[in-house]
């Protein structure tokens with residue numbers, strides 16, 4: 111089969127397309143012929159040695175994808191050849207070979223059915239980002255009705271998922287994006303308000319638009335100097351679910367900003383969930399999306415041979431998920 115190989119952990123610049131032996135299913139695994147795989151910033155972090163996974167090399171990246179079951183390993187009784195399935199979050203593309211290949215071995219328990227009204231492209235990149243957004247929204251317990259949820263990096267994979275789910279939960283969504291076009295799109299998919307975090311007065315504008323309310327929960331995909339600004343928009347007992355750090359380390363952070371409003375910060379780790387916790391969360395995600403009618407947002411699909419170009423596009427800031435058409 112053809113696969114994108116990573117020979118060492120010195121960055122995705124070293125990715126190369128090669129012929130490799132087909133994977134062989136172990137007990138409890140199946141071989142999936144990959145139709146579409148989805149890119150995530152975590153692929154780049156892993157290639158840059160900034161991720162906890164320690165795969166054997168050469169490694170195949172790709173944590174998300176969907177395809178057709180081609181072969182069953184011993185003990186697999188709940189799947190049959192020809193079934194179409196999507197990969198639920200797990201070790202695929204982390205500690206074990208991933209979906210940037212024509213075939214991938216996946217534990218049967220890490221596969222989920224594709225909702226009948228979703229396209230293959232919509233299904234390919236949904237699992238990781240919706241499970242992450244769901245954890246970010248629910249980790250503090252139920253929020254009061256009509257709470258205000260602010261999402262940074264709202265146009266990205268996790269951001270769009272957070273906007274969809276927060277809207278479906280009945281919260282008022284404030285979305286941050288540096289792009290006017292993507293801000294318009296975010297309002298179309300459920301954001302009540304959008305602001306450009308590059309504008310020096312975005313916080314004042316957000317506070318004025320929300321008054322007398324403040325932000326109850328922020329979901330932060332960006333970090334960097336934006337995090338202290340986001341904390342400034344929170345009300346009493348405000349919370350921040352820390353998801354990512356695309357803008358790098360947080361500078362000059364004064365913890366006194368947390369005291370008087372009793373603000374809480376907490377880390378999100380979609381990867382820390384057990385398989386049954388992920389499945390339960392996935393059921394909740396599908397119920398919310400089915401109720402609201404929202405569907406995963408596909409930004410752009412690249413041919414299999416153009417994975418490096420797809421990563422360049424992702425780094426520019428997508429609107430939803432960037433996919434690879436594999437087989």
Ligand SMILES: NC(=O)c1ccc[n+]([C@@H]2O[C@H](COP(=O)([O-])OP(=O)(O)OC[C@H]3O[C@@H](n4cnc5c(N)ncnc54)[C@H](OP(=O)(O)O)[C@@H]3O)[C@@H](O)[C@H]2O)c1
Nearest residue numbers: 151263265266267268287288331354355378379380427428
């Ligand atoms: N903790 C977890 O379990 C978990 C799970 C999944 C992902 N993550 C992390 O969460 C973050 C977001 O993931 P994603 O898949 O949503 O990423 P993504 O699809 O690449 O999108 C991120 C969005 O953030 C904005 N952005 C990018 N770089 C920025 C910068 N330097 N400053 C300000 N805004 C920037 C862009 O929006 P605009 O261009 O519209 O501004 C972009 O569309 C990543 O760091 C990822 O590794 C964590």
